[in-house]
Amino acid sequence: xxxxxxxxxxxxLVANRYGALNRITGIYARRGYNIDSLNMITDNPDVYRIIxxxxxxxxxxxxxxxxxxxxxxxxxxxxx
Numbered sequence: 001x002x003x004x005x006x007x008x009x010x011x012x013l014v015a016n017r018y019g020a021l022n023r024i025t026g027i028y029a030r031r032g033y034n035i036d037s038l039n040m041i042t043d044n045p046d047v048y049r050i051i052x053x054x055x056x057x058x059x060x061x062x063x064x065x066x067x068x069x070x071x072x073x074x075x076x077x078x079x080x
Contacts, residue, residue, distance in 0.1 A: 008061050012050040013076040020073040027067045033060060
């Protein structure tokens with residue numbers, strides 16, 4: 001049985017704290033996943049939106065969302 005790798009996008013609402021982006025990208029790095037695109041947007045200096053595009057199978061998507069949800073800096077995680 002083959003696993004099908006497809007593109008997916010994760011949208012995060014993150015508290016603007018020192019090292020938050022490092023912790024987020026560390027989750028991808030520890031699991032050996034590549035980030036194809038990373039975009040940060042902010043209207044409020046306390047919270048910013050991060051949009052990450054990557055490729056992977058259903059297992060990779062599930063694991064990334066679960067791990068990101070556990071970080072204390074993250075307010076919301078959505079798989080888009």
